[in-house]
Amino acid sequence: MTISLDEIDRRILAELMRDARQPNTQLANAVGLSPPPCWQRVRRLEKAGIVRGYSARLDMAALGSPETALIEVSLGDHKNYPLEAVCESIAAIPEVLEVHITTGEFDCFVKVAVASNRDLEEFLREKLYKIEGIRSSRSSLSLRCFKSEQSVLP
Template sequence: MGQILDSTDRKILTQLLKDARQQNTQLAEAVGLSPPPCWKRVSRLEQAGIIRGYTAVLDMEKLGYPEIALIDITLENHAHYPLEGVCEKLAALPEVLEVHITTGDFDCFIKVAISDTGALERFLREKLYMIDGVRGTRTSLSLRRFKDVQSTLI
């Protein structure tokens, strides 16, 4: 596929971002194809790794986690505490929604779902600060989310 998408591929991806559970017949109609070629295109996008999978989008607030903490993390020493190893430990924590290795003043960034500031304090003390190699953090609380989608670059 060469990672080059035509306008029909982009329409398919846009429709799947809106509703990945729609039937192939609905998808085909929405993008102006008949079902067989639409199915082939979706299969090709999956095989090329452009579509990595399908998942449910959960409402964290309704699940009891209305707050999002954004935490920048610095490590003690990269030689003794490899960044990838620390990130794997962070990713294993159930509260952590995202883990990113970053440039700049911090080594990595995590997005954490919490119920309240008490839960944030417990997360920091009992989990994050217990990971070997974590030297420091900077935490911000999200006041309101304006955008939460995978991509609009298609």
């Protein structure tokens, strides 16, 4: 279902991106509506699939995984090891935050949360490299993240 977004819809989306836990009354006030039409608009945005859900952002360092590894992965043979199946296997690993099929030299991009360099090595040897079809990878550790968003308003 495709819907046309007006300025109020965009303000609602911006507010929800800023703080999805705010009460409807606060959201309505922020966007210049009374609570009932604001609630109806939010429900319409959810039903249209524009708002796909709500989640908490976790501090990975506080949870014991302060390092972020960025890994580019190449497959050896696309006929015997379909890219989607390999990516689904990678995505099933708990440390994996994101998996993207990509263009260019590598077939997919993987973002992983680990506790240390040693844990990254263990992830690569004991988990990633045991997935059939993976030919090679190139890893980088993120030194510092300046922006981390799940979505943007076009």
